[in-house]
Amino acid sequence: MVTxxxxxxxxxxxxxxxxxxxxxxxRIVLEFVVCVAALAVLTQAFRxxxxxxxxxxVSVAVLFNPVAPFTLSRGMFLWLDLACVATFALSLAVVKTxxxxxxxxxxxxxxxxxxx
Numbered sequence: 669m670v671t672x673x674x675x676x677x678x679x680x681x682x683x684x685x686x687x688x689x690x691x692x693x694x695r696i697v698l699e700f701v702v703c704v705a706a707l708a709v710l711t712q713a714f715r716x717x718x719x720x721x722x723x724x725x726v727s728v729a730v731l732f733n734p735v736a737p738f739t740l741s742r743g744m745f746l747w748l749d750l751a752c753v754a755t756f757a758l759s760l761a762v763v764k765t766x767x768x769x770x771x772x773x774x775x776x777x778x779x780x781x782x783x784x
Contacts, residue, residue, distance in 0.1 A: 671708045675756050678705035682753045686746065695737075702732040702752065709756070713763045721763050728752055 681701045688694060706729035713722035731738060731748065740748065 671712045672760065674705040674708045675760055678702045679753055679756050682749050682756070686749050686753075696734055699732045699734040699737055703729050703734060705756070706732065709759050709763060713759075716763055718763055721759065724755060725759075728755065 678701055681698050685694070685698050706725045710722050710725040710729065713719070713725060732752075
C-alpha cells in the first residue's frame with residue numbers, strides 16, 4: 669500500500685516537473701521524492717522476483733539521487749522525466765507482491781486467507 673502511494677506521488681511530482689520551470693528548491697524535492705519512491709519499488713520488485721524491474725529502478729534512483737545530482741540539459745531532463753513517468757505507471761500494473769498468508773493459510777493450504 670505504501671509503495672503504491674509512493675508510485676502515485678512520484679508520478680504526480682514528475683508530471684509537475686514537466687509543467688513547471690525547474691527551480692532549485694523544487695528540483696531537490698523532486699529528486700528526493702523520486703529517489704525514495706524508486707528505492708521502495710526496487711525493494712518491492714526484488715521481493716516479487718522481478719529483478720529486471722529492480723535493476724531499472726536502481727538506475728532511476730541513481731539518476732534522481734539528491735546527494736550527488738546529475739546536471740542535465742532541459743531537453744534531456746524532459747525525456748528522462750517522461751521515461752520515469754512511464755516506468756512508474758507501468759510498475760503500478762506489473763510489479764505487485766503477493767499478500768502474505770495468515771497462520772491458517774500456512775497450516776491449511778487449501779484455505780488461502782490473507783493476513784491483516
